[in-house]
Amino acid sequence: MRVFSTVDEIAKAIGEDLGSSDWLEVDQARVDAFADATGDHQWIHVDAERAASGPFGGTIAHGYLTLSLIPFLGQGVFSLDTPGAKLNYGVNKVRFPNPLRVGKRIRVTVSVAGLTELPAGHQLTLKHVVEIEDEAKPACVAETVVLLLAG
Numbered sequence: 333m334r335v336f337s338t339v340d341e342i343a344k345a346i347g348e349d350l351g352s353s354d355w356l357e358v359d360q361a362r363v364d365a366f367a368d369a370t371g372d373h374q375w376i377h378v379d380a381e382r383a384a385s386g387p388f389g390g391t392i393a394h395g396y397l398t399l400s401l402i403p404f405l406g407q408g409v410f411s412l413d414t415p416g417a418k419l420n421y422g423v424n425k426v427r428f429p430n431p432l433r434v435g436k437r438i439r440v441t442v443s444v445a446g447l448t449e450l451p452a453g454h455q456l457t458l459k460h461v462v463e464i465e466d467e468a469k470p471a472c473v474a475e476t477v478v479l480l481l482a483g
Contacts, residue, residue: 334410339454339480342414345444353405355437355465358393363434366397380434388431395428398438398472402460405440415483416453422477424457430469437465445475453481 334350336342360380367373375382376392383391403420412418432438439462446457455477462472 333408335413336410337413339414339447342412342444342454342456342480343447346447348444350410350442350444352441352463353408353439355439356401356405357437358397358401358432358434360391360434363391363393363397366394366400370394370396372396388433391434393432393434393471395472398428398432398462399423399426399474401438402440402462402472402474402476405438405462406442406458406460409440409442412456412478412480414480416481417479419479419481420476421455421479424475424477426472426474428472430464430467430471432462432464432471436467438462438471439465450479453479456480 363377367378372394376386377394378391380391441461441463443459445459448455458476458478460474460476461470464471
């Protein structure tokens with residue numbers, strides 16, 4: 333795991349691939365819990381019987397569930413131990429190029445896309461590719477933006 337202690341270390345890593353997380357199986361219980369938390373109970377996610385005859389041959393994870401797993405998966409790739417608070421600021425260019433079938437395993441690969449100085453600190457942009465094991469196309473590609481407030 334890569335640990336960043338200073339903003340200068342982050343700046344030197346722009347364009348660098350930081351590595352990949354461990355694999356995580358996305359099971360039906362996780363998908364159902366996400367459906368309950370968000371109120372999104374569309375059959376393609378939660379009705380295994382109906383989804384079996386649907387376009388993907390079974391249930392698929394919500395795209396936003398996949399996106400929401402990025403921080404959890406990313407903590408196995410890098411850590412920001414810089415002084416000051418770290419705040420989620422936003423997400424850029426999110427795409428879900430491949431459905432994530434329930435029961436498949438995913439991992440995230442992270443790279444540093446950019447760092448911008450702001451009056452309150454720095455804005456860090458990270459690129460995430462959520463891969464599906466044994467599939468050519470990823471489940472999600474997204475840039476996250478983190479505010480690194482001056483310490």
